[in-house]
Amino acid sequence: xxxxxxxxxxxxxxxxxxxxxxxxxxxxxxxxxxxxxxxxxxxxxxxxxxxxxxxxxxxxxxxxxxxxxxxxxxxxxxxxxxxxxxxxxxxxxxxxxxxxxxxxxxxxxxxxxxxx
Amino acid sequence: xxxxxxxxxxxxxxxxxxxxxxxxxxxxxxxxxxxxxxxxxxxxxxxxxxxxxxxxxxxxxxxxxxxxxxxxxxxxxxxxxxxxxxxxxxxxxxxxxxxxxxxxxxxxxxxxxxxxxxxxxxxxxxxxxxxxxxxxxxxxxxx
Numbered sequence: 001x002x003x004x005x006x007x008x009x010x011x012x013x014x015x016x017x018x019x020x021x022x023x024x025x026x027x028x029x030x031x032x033x034x035x036x037x038x039x040x041x042x043x044x045x046x047x048x049x050x051x052x053x054x055x056x057x058x059x060x061x062x063x064x065x066x067x068x069x070x071x072x073x074x075x076x077x078x079x080x081x082x083x084x085x086x087x088x089x090x091x092x093x094x095x096x097x098x099x100x101x102x103x104x105x106x107x108x109x110x111x112x113x114x115x116x
Numbered sequence: 117x118x119x120x121x122x123x124x125x126x127x128x129x130x131x132x133x134x135x136x137x138x139x140x141x142x143x144x145x146x147x148x149x150x151x152x153x154x155x156x157x158x159x160x161x162x163x164x165x166x167x168x169x170x171x172x173x174x175x176x177x178x179x180x181x182x183x184x185x186x187x188x189x190x191x192x193x194x195x196x197x198x199x200x201x202x203x204x205x206x207x208x209x210x211x212x213x214x215x216x217x218x219x220x221x222x223x224x225x226x227x228x229x230x231x232x233x234x235x236x237x238x239x240x241x242x243x244x245x246x247x248x249x250x251x252x253x254x255x256x257x258x259x
Contacts, residue, residue, distance in 0.1 A: 025234045033229035040219040057119045064171040086216035092151040098235030102147035106224030
């Protein structure tokens with residue numbers, strides 16, 4: 001049961017990972033773009049999480065988490081959560097795009113002047 | 117601040133980033149809302165596990181609902197909860213998903229691994245757009 005939270009995260013990776021092959025989402029293949037993408041929500045939401053933990057908004061059950069805790073009492077599962085969810089989100093976006101071909105906004109490269 | 121307040125602020129800030137800072141305008145596109153609908157269903161399932169089994173517990177002072185009980189699961193629905201989770205988690209999740217997708221699309225617009233584009237599904241024949249895209253329009257550096 002120590003692995004319960006990790007198990008949920010593994011499920012999310014498995015439940016979205018097949019999209020890379022079957023729908024050819026090419027998200028993991030664009031790993032540099034994916035890594036930068038992950039970095040932004042990780043920073044923002046880890047800060048939020050650290051505040052919430054210190055303010056007592058939420059807590060974590062020691063029986064169903066590994067007990068590996070990062071500075072600020074942040075369970076390692078929480079950090080992994082903010083990595084796994086962006087990956088799953090991007091895979092979902094690109095999976096729908098693969099099937100429907102709806103415009104997402106990055107179909108063409110926008111010049112710097114236009115994008116700001 | 118309470119979780120309720122922070123969650124509302126989080127959604128507003130990320131939507132403003134989408135519309136006016138990154139200008140990705142994902143909230144105006146069905147290419148965002150349809151994947152989000154799929155994501156939110158799985159959020160209710162997976163977050164239902166995390167909250168229903170009290171892997172993550174909440175303080176009733178900072179949410180609409182009550183604290184996660186010590187002796188059993190919180191309400192499945194009602195009393196500020198949906199699928200065991202505080203309704204605030206829907207806002208938190210929306211902000212997290214939207215910020216992730218805004219970043220992904222913004223990077224693509226700047227020419228960072230814009231291609232190879234997604235698709236087609238393996239059951240479709242080689243498309244008209246896959247080959248030319250990878251050959252030509254792969255890299256235009258943003259300034």
